[in-house]
Amino acid sequence: ASVQETNYKMPDWRIYSTTDMVHWKDYGTRLSPRTFAWATGDAYAAQCVYRNGKFYWFVATFHKKDDNSQGGAAIGVAVSDHPTGPFKDAIGKALIVNEMTKDKPHAWDDIDPTVFIDDDKQAYLYWGNLSCRWVKLKANMTELAGPITVLNIKNYIEGPWVYKRKKLYYLVYASAGTKPEMIEYCTAPSATGPWTYRGIIQENVPNSFTTHPGIADYKGKSYFFYHNGALPTGGSYRRSICVDELHYNKDGSIQPIVQTTQGVAPTK
DSSP states (O other): OOTTOOSOOOOOEEEEEESSSSSEEEEEEEEOGGGSTTEESOOOOEEEEEETTEEEEEEEEEEOSSSSOSSEEEEEEEEESSTTOOOEESSSSOSBOGGGOOSSOSTTOSOOOEEEEOTTSOEEEEEOSSSEEEEEEOTTSSSBOSOOEEEOOTTEEEEEEEEEETTEEEEEEEEOSSSSSEEEEEEESSTTOOOEEEEEEEOOBTTBSOOOOEEEEETTEEEEEEEESOSTTOBTTBOEEEEEEEOBOTTSOBOOOOOOSSOOOOOO
């Protein structure tokens, strides 16, 4: 967003890569809401996952009024043979539309998709604003394989991130905390729960009332991605990406995230 902007403004999705966690290559815009004929408006949170030789980019944007939806937030899927594209709309329509989720009245609740593929190759989609939902995906990654389930997650706001470490499943999310937004998490013995609340792992970030989690393991270390508004001219609608190390206790619980201004050291 511009310095003067009073709302979220992100026209496209971009790709960056790194081999040392410090130096990043910018591939520029590789996907846009314009890629989806049914979409209108801006680009919202997204996640790309690899399966069977293809890269599936699950994105949140808004839906035009048409025969499939009367509008509101929606989740689409783009696909490519390469991590940097070119990406195309995988199915020519939205995977999730507002009419499919009626537990919340607002039209922009279907945002922030995260996708997890379990050890048995079953894929799951989790998403939602003010309501955390999940559904099984078919092996083709572009069709639902069951009903949508709504979870009751303590302090949940949005931005879920799901993964498995050892025998424990983690659901990390942007939360109300003691003052929105913070990052809290739950753990479970399976991808479908039951989810046990584990507490706050990240406090408020500088100069931004939102923060979203992204967690990745690389070269033997775990990394916690988030955003703040700490750069010059930054703010809640002009946010910047941060990464710090993530550490676990012996029992699998996550240690509180230490937010730094220098970021992480180069990997070996």
